Amino acid sequence: MEVLLTFELIFVMFLTGLLLGFIGAGGSGFMIAILTVGFGYPIHMAMGTALAAMMFTSLSGAVSHIREKNADLISGGIVGITGAIAAWFGAGIAINIPESIITWLTASMLALSSIALFLRLVLASESVSQLNKKSIRYFVSVIALGAITGFLSGTFGIGATPFIQLGLMLLLGLPMRMAAGTSMLIILPIAAAGGAGYFWAGSLNIQLLVTVLVGTMTGSYIGAKLTKRAPQKLLKIGIIVTPLAAALLLIL
DSSP states (O other), X not given: OHHHHHHHHHHHHHHHHHHXXXXXXXXXXXXXXXXXXXXXXXXXXXXXHHHHHHHHHHHHHHHHHHHTTOOOHHHHHHHHHHHHHHHHHHHHHHTTSOHHHHHHHHHHHHHHHHHHHHIIIIISOOOOOOOOTTSHHHHHHHHHHHHHHHHHHHHHSSOOHHHHHHHHHHTSOOOHHHHHHHHHHHHHHHHHHHHHHHHHTTOOOHHHHHHHHHHHHXXXXXXXXXXXXXXXXXXXXXXXXXXXXXXXXXXX
């Protein structure tokens, strides 16, 4: 029975990785919903495991996006390093929040991110000028974006990918496809620092982590190959619907 459940989890995580690689998401929030609702793991353990898994999922996805020339390396590096520092502190706060409260907080953040992306991708104009990387505004923007999204990621166990992509498009003026690829690069150090914080607190299941990784890393790498080849409308729908679906899974 345990072997059957392991293979079932691997298959589900492969499908999850396929979706996350396609939309350029680390998908920690989506993994948390699956692990808690679908497989019955405690939410703090699911948060720590999912955040750590997101680091490896982002690695395979980021490599694929970089090869496809679909990532801004300078912006991604600065936002990612700043976010990693903030994520470490956020993880320390999260472990002291009761399960009943953190579940609703995480679901609320996922729902909010879906709404924010809907407003940006569907209702707002996409003609935002790209910032000059030598300007003061650029450095303030990338550092602020990293600090805010990193803290959200560590505190609520989510990758904050929608907020990262929103910031990359609105603050830095990156096109949607470039924002999707760059977000995978940013998530990598944020997830590493956040996962380390949960591991330090004893909320990381190594055996579960390995099982999750077998499925998600394979799926993420394949999914990233589809980003440039799919219709932009389909990419928009995937980016908006994914965090909302995770939020609904957590609270239903």
